[in-house]
Structure formats: structure tokens, C-alpha cells
Amino acid sequence: MEELKGLSALITGGSKGIGYGVAEAMVKLGMNVAITSRSKDEVTNAAATLSKLGPGRAIGLKCDVRDYSAQRNVVDQAVHEFGKLDAVVANAGVGRFASIDEMTLDNWNDTIDINLTGVFYTVKASLEALKESQGFLVTIASLAGSNFFARGAAYNASKFGLVGFTQAVMLDVRDAGVRVSTIMPGSVASHFAGHTPTESDSWKIQPEDVGRLVVDLLRMPARTLPSKVEVRPARPKKSK
């Protein structure tokens, strides 16, 4: 894993859950990371904890992915702090689940603005930096980006959209030397949709497992691109 030491990454929504698991995997390998979230306290505390796990170090920046100019500032700060940006993980996302009868306009707009437009903003804000570093962009989609379910209209729409968006961007930028991949996880033990992870989530994918997947992608020979990765619990809990 020596080859990742000294590389730098930006992870949106890195204060907890999957984003934190990705940041943890990176700093343990000597990468420097900038993580973001909407809560200044949470993201600052998470970065302090991550830096103690180093050799790599972490900075925490408050940024709502719905704010394009804030995302540009975050990219500028990360490049200023680390000298370059080798990887961007567009991870921030929310889960609002309701039938179409119950779906409010606010829930729909939040879901699309954060899970889809927010990723578009992350990509627009960081693409020049990634071209410069010949870097890697990873989006965290979901199996809900190919499997639809009742009460999932907004979430499915955002994740189906994100999978299509990411694959099209991959084709747009691969000749410029930027590799793009989307990860589509099944159930992950995180704080998603107001959940609190407990012992009973041990059958699920753990955030650090997604972290391992991301660093494995970064280690792929430059000639090879796993552009869409599905990942699911090996033994899903049967619903009774």
C-alpha cells in the first residue's frame, strides 16, 4: 500500500458513516484527507480523531454540497493544504423514504438536490484539480440505483440518476486521464436515514469495508478502470 502514501483526497460527507470509513482507510495508509459535512463541530471532531489514526492527516471543513461556491472553496482549501488533489469521493447523501402520496415537495427537492445535483457540483468544482493530478473520482451511489422499491421514488430517482451521471462523466473525462468509478452498496451499518448502528447491524457491510474498496480502486494499475462496482452483504439477514 506504499504507493498511496502522501496522496490526498476530498471526501464529501466524511464526518460519519461511509465517508468516515473511507477517510479512515486513507489516513491509515498515509493519505491526507479533507472531509466535509454540514455540521462544523462534527466535521472538526471527526477530522481530529482521524488525524490521530494517521500517518496521514485530516482537515474538516463545513460545507453543504448544495452550495456550489462553498464546494469550490473546499477544493481550493484542500489543494492549498495538500498541494494537489489525487482523489475525490462524492459520498454525501440522504435517505428520505415515502410513498408518492406521502412524499412532500421538500423531501423530493432535498433528495435530488443533495444526492444528485450535489454530486454534479462536487464534480464541477474538482474536475480541473483531478485533471491536473490525473486523479480518481468515486461516487457513492447505491444498489437503489438499479433496484427500485416501494417508498423509494425520490431515493431511486436520485441514485438511478447518479449512476447514469457518473458513467457518462467517466466517458467524458477518461481521455483526459481522470478515472471515474461509481460504487453501489447494499445495506451499510451507518447513520443513514436517522439510523443508529448497533451490534444487530453486524451482518451489514461496515463503513471500513467500503473504505477498503475505495483504496483498492485507487491502487488499480492506471490502465485499468473498474467503472461500476456493486457490493452487498455476503449473507443478508432474512426478514421474518
Ligand SMILES: NC(=O)c1ccc[n+]([C@@H]2O[C@H](COP(=O)([O-])OP(=O)(O)OC[C@H]3O[C@@H](n4cnc5c(N)ncnc54)[C@H](OP(=O)(O)O)[C@@H]3O)[C@@H](O)[C@H]2O)c1
Ligand atoms: N447506509 C447504507 O445502507 C447505504 C447504502 C447505499 C448507499 N449509501 C449512500 O452512502 C452515502 C453515505 O451515506 P451513509 O450511509 O454513510 O450515511 P450517514 O451515516 O448518514 O452519513 C452521511 C454523511 O453525509 C453528510 N451529509 C448529509 N447531507 C449533506 C449535505 N447536504 N452536504 C454535506 N454533507 C452532507 C452527513 O453529515 P451532516 O448530516 O452533518 O451534513 C454525513 O457526514 C449516501 O450517498 C448514501 O446514499 C448508503
